[in-house]
Amino acid sequence: MSAGIVQEGQSLGALVRAWRNRALLTQEELASKTGVNVRTIRRLEGDAVERPRSRSLRLLAEALQLDPLEQAAFAAAAQAGPPPPPAEEASGAEPEGGRRVPRQLPVGVSRFAARTEALAELDQLLRPQADGAATRICVVSGMAGVGKTCLALHWAHRARGRFPDGQLYVNLKGFCPSGDAVDPRDALGMFLEALGVPPRQIPDDLAARSALYRTTLSDRRVLIVLDNALEAEQVKPLLPAAPSCAVLVTSRNTLTGLVATEAAAALTLDLLRDDEARELLAGRLGAARVAAEPEAAGAIIARCAGLPLALAITAAHAATHALTLASVAAQLGDRRRRLDTLDAGDPAADARAVFSWSYRTLSAETARLFRLLAVHPGPDLTLAAMASLAGVTRERLRALVGELRSAHLLTEHLPGRYSLHDLLRSYAAELVRPHAAERRAALHRLLDHHLHTGHAAARLLNPHREPITLAPRQAGVTVTAFDGYEQAFAWYASEHRVLLGLISRAAAEAFDVHAWQLVWVVTDFLYRQGHWDEWRATQRAGLAAAERLGDVRAQAIAHRGIAMACSNLGRHVEAQPHIRLALDLYDRLGDRVGQAHTHVNLCALLYRQGQYAEALHHGTRALRLYVAADDLIGQAMALNTTGNVLVETGEYEQALRYCRRAAALYEQLDDPNNQALTWDTIGHAYHRAGRHSDAVAYYRRAAAVFEELDSRSFLAQTLVNLGDVHATAGGREQARAAWRRALDLLAESGQPQADAVREKLAALP
Structure with a gap:
């Protein structure tokens, strides 16, 4: 019984x-x-x-530490007078054999x-068994504020008809302010007294009390609700042996010990889904009222993260x-407050206080890890990242993570990936x-972990990239190793959002070298x-x-990157000053290969703008610089990029020679991704030359190849080109299939080319 669960109509005696x-x-x-007087009680x-005496009521209220809401309910019940008790549930009723029937469930x-x-799962787990082999036990676990007690009491009241010999309840106070x-x-x-055992017959010894308790319940059908348990050892003496009890x-x-030694069933209570949270509101x-402000209700649900207590x-x-x-949603919008x-x-209605009761039960080392989890930007993290955060080995970390998971302060929402509830964060x-x-x-x-792990992954994705030099990593950093391209790509797919968050965090907290290198x-x-x-x-x-550091090379790399991103977004005017600045910076550094990279990018940018003559000039300039530097990967890039421009000028044979x-x-050089890009250019040349079957x-x-490497951007563009050649050759259905797949990929990543593909599909008969 606690504040907030008093209902109208309760009798004074029940309270x-x-x-x-x-x-x-x-x-x-x-x-x-x-x-x-005990007789009065x-x-x-x-x-x-x-007509209870007001002095007695006052003394009882003080001794029972009633809050103002409870005191008001107490006074109202006293004025209402005693209700006529039902025959089967009258206080002190002793049905068969003079047995007392406890009705201890709080409202x-x-x-x-x-x-x-x-x-429904509780109905299934705690239903009577045909063989009656053992007591039915179920542990409902979950994070603070998720509604475990509410669920247990609601189910217990629904099911009490199955337990005619009574219901016992105790708040074990495993997590409370004291x-x-x-x-x-x-x-x-307390249970033995409620079951009718005279106080003088209740032994002092725990084992003796537990034995008497089991004996007393041996032929009764009683539901026992053990609320807010701390550990399995606190619960075990309170378990009956009677198969008729639950x-x-x-x-x-999680009380894994009960599941392992007592065959208890486990039910983990999760956060509410959006529809359930809306139902609660x-x-x-x-x-x-909720229907009148649907967007605000949605914002409240999101900011309370589906936690029933918060809602x-x-x-x-x-x-x-x-x-x-x-206005409530706006208040919740300030993360710091x-x-x-x-x-x-x-x-009991303060999220911070409720969380603190779980936090206080953690060991010192696990509590430190929990605090440090807030340093990670989310949305989720790996064991290696957590080990780096804490500066411990993976082996030591597993024990700490096990403790956090057991306390429902950390969730493994995907295999090997862990998340922290937003309010807990x-x-x-x-x-x-x-x-x-x-x-x-x-x-x-944490930044060192992602930088050194990410550098290894980047080198597997593209072994021929312009290299960078990393600073030595700190002691205690765990670096993930990869067996090959597939593992590296999978790491990127999982860590994509994390990396973006870390770039912002590094920049905000003056880790500028980490920021530009990430x-x-x-x-x-x-x-x-x-x-x-x-x-972009x-x-x-x-x-x-890079500008804060005064690192000219890093600035040149960034200017090139901005220009390339803008070019792919169709923002060619925005791209131009950045590509020119990159060229100037590489010239200041005397970096001929860097200049060559920039000339290739400039060639591609001018090609997209239809300025083919100037594009050819920069493509040729890049090729000469790469040849002088004996840079084979650069030569291949320049040849393919220039070949693309030659297709547009109608010089198909020369374009094919360059691309081959x-x-x-x-x-x-064993670079399948760029080799496939070149095959795409060759296909384009054959298409424009009218050799449709070769193009296809x-x-x-x-x-x-793009499908195998999961290079979705390149795959989408090649499918668009494939659809184009099919449409030119009269293969409408083949064109439709290629364009539909391309549209799915483009729309998935929000690329601006999606609209052009929609127009192509709409124009098909």
Whole structure:
């Protein structure tokens, strides 16, 4: 029983009994604490006192530590007088054999929302078994505020008809402000008294009490709800042996020991889905009010991250202060003050306080890791990243992660990838804020992990890229190794969002070398996937970092990157000054290969603008510089890029000669991605020359390689070209199929070429 679960219509006796049980007091102990006669207390709990004395009520309220809401309910029940008790549930009723039937379940939450699947699973897990071999036990676990107690009590009230011999309940206080978990010996004493065992017959020894408890329940059908358990050892003495009984345990910990040794079933309660969260808000605020501000309701749900406690507190604020949902959503929008908003002035209704009860149970080393998780930008992280954050080995980390997972403070939402609930991240950020030096050192290690791991992955994606020199990594950094291209690409696919977040974090916290070098790390992946806007934004961040450092070479690389990204976005005017600046910077450095790279990029940019003569000039200039430097990969790039321009000028044979030389060089250098790009150019030359079957053959060869390498941007463009040649040759259905697949890829990454493909499809008969 706790604040917020008092319902209208409860009798005075039911309230006193529930609050006494909450305080873990016998009737005799309550009488001693208050000075109220024990016989009076028994009569009060039995609703046998018509006009209770105000002094007795005051003494009871003080001893039971009632809050103002509970005191008001107490006074109202006293004025209402005793209700006529039902025959089968009258207080002190002793049906067959003089047995007492305990009815200890606290009142459940009104307007219980959602959780349909979880309720059905509890029905299944705790249903009577035909063979009756053992007591049915289920552990409901989940993070703080996810609604474990609400679910347990709602299900218990629904199912109490299956347990005619009564229901026992205790809050084991495993996670509470005082930190004083209930001793199972005390809980057993309360249960035995509730089951009718005279206090003088209850032994002092824990083992003896547990044995008497099992004996007393041996032929009864009783539901036992053990709420808020800390650990398995706290629960085990409270388990009956009778197959006719059922036990429902709630805990923030997974209590794996109960599952392993007592064959308990496990039910993990997750965050609410959006539709369930909306149902909860509608139940608290009214469906009409939620429907009137759907966008604000959606923002509240997102910012509460589906946590029932947070949603309930937010609804209480909106209802109590008559706030619009939009204003509540705006308050929640400030990440640094979000937990202040999620405080209803009661420890049980304060997200920060509720989280703290879980945090305090962690070992010191695990608590440190939890704090440091806020340093990671999200959305998720690997064991190697966590090991680097904490500066520990993977082997040591596994134990720490196991403790966090058991406490539901960390979730493995995908194999090998872990996530932190958004509100828990805010709480961890508050905890780590005072530890500035520790936080910065952890960020340095995290950046080192991604930079050194990413550099290795980038070299596998494109072994021939312009190299960069990394600073030595810090002690305690774990670097992930890759067996080949596939593993490296999979790492990028998983870490894509993390890398973008780390670039911003590095720039914001004066890790400028890491900022521009992480941009270098992610560039090839963004290019191949066609994430042009992200490519442009990261290159701008890299340029700013390079300028703060005064690093001319890094500035030249960034200017080239911005120009290439802008060119692919069709922003050719924006690209021009950046490509010219890159050329000037490489000239200042005396870097002929860097100049050659920039001339190739300038050739491609001018080609897209239709300025073919000037494009050929820069392509030829690049080729001469690469030949002088004996740079074979550069020569291949210049030959292919120049071949593209020659196709547009109608010089198909010369274009094919250039591209065949480029393809041969790429094969020699074992560079399948660029070799496929060259095959695409050859296909384009054959298409323009009217040799359609040859064009189709080369486009298909290129598409097959891009498909294998998951180079989606290049694959999309080759499919567009393949559709074009099919359409020219009269193969409408083949063209439609190629363009549809291309459109899916282009739309997926938001590329501007998608509209042109839609027009092509619309123009087909």
